[in-house]
Amino acid sequence: MGIISRLTVRQQQNRVREEAILDATRAMLARKGYDLMTVDEVAAEAGIAKASLYKHFGSKESLAAAVMIRLLDQALAFIDGLPPEMPPADKMQGLLRWALDLRLEGGLPLLPSTSSTLQFNMLSNREYVKRILDMNARMTTLVAAAQAQGVIDPELPADVVVFALYARTCDPAVEYLRMTGHYTNQQVIDYLVRVAFAGLRGGR
Amino acid sequence: MGIISRLTVRQQQNRVREEAILDATRAMLARKGYDLMTVDEVAAEAGIAKASLYKHFGSKESLAAAVMIRLLDQALAFIDGLPPEMPPADKMQGLLRWALDLRLEGGLPLLPSTSSTLQFNMLSNREYVKRILDMNARMTTLVAAAQAQGVIDPELPADVVVFALYARTCDPAVEYLRMTGHYTNQQVIDYLVRVAFAGLRGGR
DNA sequence: GTCTATACCATGATAGAC
DNA sequence: GTCTATCATGGTATAGAC
Numbered sequence: 464m465g466i467i468s469r470l471t472v473r474q475q476q477n478r479v480r481e482e483a484i485l486d487a488t489r490a491m492l493a494r495k496g497y498d499l500m501t502v503d504e505v506a507a508e509a510g511i512a513k514a515s516l517y518k519h520f521g522s523k524e525s526l527a528a529a530v531m532i533r534l535l536d537q538a539l540a541f542i543d544g545l546p547p548e549m550p551p552a553d554k555m556q557g558l559l560r561w562a563l564d565l566r567l568e569g570g571l572p573l574l575p576s577t578s579s580t581l582q583f584n585m586l587s588n589r590e591y592v593k594r595i596l597d598m599n600a601r602m603t604t605l606v607a608a609a610q611a612q613g614v615i616d617p618e619l620p621a622d623v624v625v626f627a628l629y630a631r632t633c634d635p636a637v638e639y640l641r642m643t644g645h646y647t648n649q650q651v652i653d654y655l656v657r658v659a660f661a662g663l664r665g666g667r
Numbered sequence: 668m669g670i671i672s673r674l675t676v677r678q679q680q681n682r683v684r685e686e687a688i689l690d691a692t693r694a695m696l697a698r699k700g701y702d703l704m705t706v707d708e709v710a711a712e713a714g715i716a717k718a719s720l721y722k723h724f725g726s727k728e729s730l731a732a733a734v735m736i737r738l739l740d741q742a743l744a745f746i747d748g749l750p751p752e753m754p755p756a757d758k759m760q761g762l763l764r765w766a767l768d769l770r771l772e773g774g775l776p777l778l779p780s781t782s783s784t785l786q787f788n789m790l791s792n793r794e795y796v797k798r799i800l801d802m803n804a805r806m807t808t809l810v811a812a813a814q815a816q817g818v819i820d821p822e823l824p825a826d827v828v829v830f831a832l833y834a835r836t837c838d839p840a841v842e843y844l845r846m847t848g849h850y851t852n853q854q855v856i857d858y859l860v861r862v863a864f865a866g867l868r869g870g871r
Numbered sequence: 872g873t874c875t876a877t878a879c880c881a882t883g884a885t886a887g888a889c
Numbered sequence: 890g891t892c893t894a895t896c897a898t899g900g901t902a903t904a905g906a907c
Contacts, residue, residue, distance in 0.1 A: 473873095498702050499784065501899060512875050514902085523900070555867075580703065616869025622847055623840075623858045624867055630840035639830040654827045662866030663828055665820025705883060716891050718886085727884070 481519050484509045489530045492572035497527055497581040527581055528588050530572065535594035538562070542601055551608035552615055552660075555628060559656055562632040567641070567648045573633040599625065631659045685723050688713045693734045696776030701731055701785040731785055732792050734776065739798040742766070746805055755812035756819055756864075759832060763860055766836040771845075771852045777837040803829065835863045 487508035491500040502523050506513040520526040541561050545554050565571040585591050602625045609615040615624060640651045657665075691712035695704040706727050710717040724730040745765050749758050769775040789795050806829045813819040819828060844855045861869075 496702075496783075498700075502901090503899070513900090514876080515874050517901070518873070579700075615867050616865070618869065619858065619862070619867070620849070622849065623844065623862070626840040626843040627838075627859075627862050627867060629843065630838050633839065634831075634834050635837065636827075636830040636834035639833065640827065643826055645824070645826065654823065655831075658823070658827070658831050658866070660866050660868050661820070662862070662864050662868070663819050663823070663831060664864050664866070665822065706885090707883070717884090718892075719890055721885070722890075725885095 477519075480509075480511070484511070484516060484519060484526070485530055485533060488526050489534070489572060490569055492527060492530060493566070493569050496573065497579050500527075502526070524581065524584055527572075528585060528591055531585065532590050532594060534572070535591070535598060539594065539597060539601070550612065550614070551605045552612070554605055555602075555609065555615075556656060556660065559628060559631055559659065560652060563637065563652045563655060564648075566632070566637060567651065571632070602628065628659070631655065681723075684713075684715070688715075688720060688723060688730070689734055689737060692730050693738070693776060694773055696731060696734060697770070697773050700777065701783050704731075706730070728785065728788055731776075732789060732795055735789065736794050736798060738775070739795070739802060743798065743802060743805070754816065754818070755809040756816070758809055759806075759813065759819075760860060760864065763832060763835055763863065764856060767841065767856045767859060768852075770836070770841060771855065775836070806832065832863070835859065 484505065487505050488500070491505050491508065494500075500523075502516060503513055505526070506516045509516065516526075520529060538558065538561070542554065542558060545557060549557075562571060603621050606615060606621045606624045610617045610619075610621070610624075634655060636655060637651060640646055640654070641648075646654070688709065691709050692704075695709050695712065698704075704727075706720060707717055709730070710720045713720065720730075724733060742762065742765070746758065746762060749761060753761075766775060807825050810819060810825045810828045814821040814823075814825070814828075838859060840859060841855060844850055844858070845852075850858070
């Protein structure tokens with residue numbers, strides 16, 4: 464019994480430490496991207512030594528993968544937490560807002576796009592791909608429902624809509640607008656969401 | 668006279684060689700981004716030795732800067748080459764199409780966004796900043812004219828429109844859609860342009 | 872047993888000798 | 890113009906301290 468509780472305590476400490484490491488990694492990934500992020504920095508930010516970090520995560524890649532997986536889990540939880548009666552288009556908008564919020568707080572690494580050594584390798588990570596497919600399935604369903612209601616352009620293929628929505632999540636216009644200093648974070652988000660759904664032409 | 672013509676020939680050779688170097692750099696920048704691009708690769712692709720490349724361009728940074736400047740010059744020339752009677756919104760759309768076309772041919776490096784060591788330093792490059800400001804001025808004028816005609820949402824601040832348009836230029840949805848293999852390049856561009864101007868909601 | 876300090880090794884940007 | 894050296898960086902492995 465004594466042994467069991469000691470193990471549990473140690474496991475909890477481990478959990479806490481790993482969460483701290485993942486938080487530091489997420490911030491670094493968001494700020495510099497995978498290739499520019501160094502394990503040294505992450506370790507420093509997490510307040511531990513580099514080699515200690517390697518005890519928890521065997522490589523830089525597995526570190527990044529863990530962060531991405533955790534993020535996707537949070538996004539999936541966000542969607543599943545929305546009230547079932549909420550209109551599908553509002554759910555889509557809610558997810559975009561959630562992502563942009565996270566991003567403006569420095570917490571959203573750009574999804575592995577081109578020009579990252581990471582992207583390719585992630586596609587062979589079961590846990591990651593599993594969640595990506597999961598997310599895609601949910602989004603596709605949402606989009607179809609929204610299109611049926613006519614509140615999303617029914618002439619657009621579903622994957623075009625889904626990918627366009629993902630893309631808005633890492634829209635560089637966020638940084639541009641923030642740099643001007645003209646707008647609050649909330650205004651930036653509002654404009655971005657508005658342009659995403661109503662386009663530059665606006666109207667209705 | 669003989670000396671003069673020999674110099675001229677040599678200068679022409681230089682010009683040609685430097686154009687080849689810049690083309691190789693542009694392709695590399697488009698494919699891997701600044702940080703992942705190595706001068707070795709560029710030299711190899713240009714068919715010369717690394718050290719020779721350094722005779723032409725003093726550093727990796729000045730190489731990238733030269734590429735960006737040339738690109739901005741091409742973009743400015745594109746805009747200025749459009750017929751004056753063309754409606755401003757069509758000019759905006761034309762520029763977006765031009766950029767996406769270039770990109771799908773592997774020729775458009777993502778503009779220096781976050782997570783690149785380059786971005787910061789470019790802002791202290793006179794020639795680069797000069798052209799950026801030039802471009803912004805032209806775009807702002809175009810947007811104002813289009814808004815006056817009511818074909819771009821008049822409630823959006825001009826800088827929001829301008830930056831949103833820049834952002835579409837490097838929209839990762841391009842890669843996503845291309846990876847699905849469902850669409851031709853032309854279809855990808857059409858959908859992207861449509862979504863940019865009419866939004867996901869579509870309609871009119 | 873878990874963390875720290877340090878050693879190792881490859882890569883890639885420059886600089887200098889032919 | 891090329892070839893070769895230098896130097897810094899950063900991922901990873903090992904060896905000792907509490």
